[in-house]
Amino acid sequence: MSTAAPHERLLTRHSFIELPARERARAILDADSFRELLGPFDRLKSPWLPLQGIVAQSDDGVVIARGRIGGRPAVVAAIEGAFQGGSIGEVSGAKVAGALELALRDCERGHPVLPVLLLETGGVRLQEANLGLAAIAEIHSAIVALRRRVPVVAVVAGMVGCFGGMSLAAALCSTLIVTRQARLGMNGPEVIEQEAGITELDSTDHALIWSLVGGEQRYATGLADALVDDDAEAIAAQVRSVVEGVAAPRSEQVECYLERLAHIDPANPPEPRALRALWAREDPDGR
Amino acid sequence: MEVFNFTYRARQPVARRVHVGVVGSGDLEVLLEPSVDQHAHVAVTTSVDGFEAVWKIVLDRFFSRFAGAATIEINDFGATPGVVMLRLEQAVEALRT
Known part of the structure; x- marks a missing residue:
């Protein structure tokens, strides 16, 4: 731990959140090992957005890159939150699913590839509806198949967060890394307010939103595995530290989570602080 | 959404291709690559209708200083003329480094 003054540490930090998807992927991979697959000049765009009068992006908002992490072969799928x-549309979803399926094939042939997902996503792209949902289902099944052979790492850094079907993808991963700025949840705050009313949730109350679905709360309640600063090198180091043989995935610990839910009264739900006590991590002094 | 095409006379070839930017709010992406002929070709797709004249002014000014025979694809999500010019200049800078 550095002994420099807090403001000096802040100034020497390289924000990961401020990086676009391509630079995030580059930051996670070992220096000079970044090699993009299906890049912008392959022009694998959404065929559906222009039909609805929406400008498409040349990579459909997903960067797939091969490279190395700590010297080991890796593949990174980075979503462009902007x-x-x-x-997730038909094309962007197929890029992520395809990358994971190829990594699985390599693992099955005895050439392990470490898959890393950099998730910054509201979930399915409503304009592409079922095509996006089908792709997300493929991503889910690829993660479940892959995690039996190699740790599947997800990073939610912010500021978009990770919602909808892709929050399920994050939850299926072997290791989930978050920052304090991250948010992780099924329905986004705006959607909850729109559907259930402002008395249910005020989506403009940032302190409330982050106390419910923010990275710190998700880590404190054991729903994320690591809480790191918004620093590209710190996040890359955390990804590198993931080793073989991580704990059983949360989604396989069904009894444990049913037991936890049994202690909650939906008519009188606990406050965020109380939930931390109720669902405390086993290593509360971890951070 | 509107699509415009512009052509400019070029004097020197472009050696490689570069990509900058993102189709995010108030931003744009630029894909610049060697042209097939002695001209620069620009294809603009923009989310904001009714600004063809402004696009022409911005691109005229850009090509008064840039003479590369490039094919340029612009995918715009409501960038201001200043941001458009910055992204184009960023692409030219990336071309040189």
Whole structure:
């Protein structure tokens, strides 16, 4: 731990959140090992957005890159949160699913590839509806197949967060890394307010939103595995530290989570602080 | 959404291709690559209708200083003329480095 003054540490930090998807992928991979697959000049765009009068992006908002992490072969799928809220359409979803399926094939042939997902997404792209949902289902099944052979790492850094079907993808991964700025949840705050009313949730109350679905809360309640600063090198180091044989995935610990839910009264739900006590991590002094 | 095409006379070839930017709010992406002939060809797709004249002014100014025979694809999501010019200049800078 550095002994420099807090403001000096802040100044020497390289924000990961401020990086676009391509630079995020580059930051996670070992220096000079980044090699993009299906890049912008392959022009694998959404065929559906222009039909609805929406400008498409040349990579459909997903960057797939091969390279190395800590010297080991890796593949990174990075979602660009600035394009259509990082939404998953037919093409962007197929790029992620395809990358994971090829990594699985390599693992099955005895050539392990470490898959890393950089998730910045509101979930399915509503303009592409079922085609996006089908792709997300393929991503889910690829993660479940892959995690039996190699740790599947997800990073939610912010500021979009990770919602909808892709929050399920994050939850299926072997290791989930978050920052304090991250948000992780099924329905986004705006959607909850729109559907259930402002008395249910005020989506403009940032302190409330982050206390419910923010990275720190998700980590404190054991729903994320690591809480790191918004620093590209710190996040890359955390990804590198993931080793073989991580704990059983949360989605396989069904009894444990049913037991946890049994202690919650939906008519009188606990406050975020109380939930931390109720669902405390086993290593509360971890951070 | 509107699509415009512009052509400019070029004097020197472009050696490689570069990509900058993102189709995010108030931003745009630029794909620049060697042209097939002695001209620069620009295809603009923009989310904001009714600004063809402004696009022409911005591109006229850009090509008064840039003479590369490039095919340029612009996918715009409501960038201001200043941001458009910055992204184009960023692409030219990336071409040189």
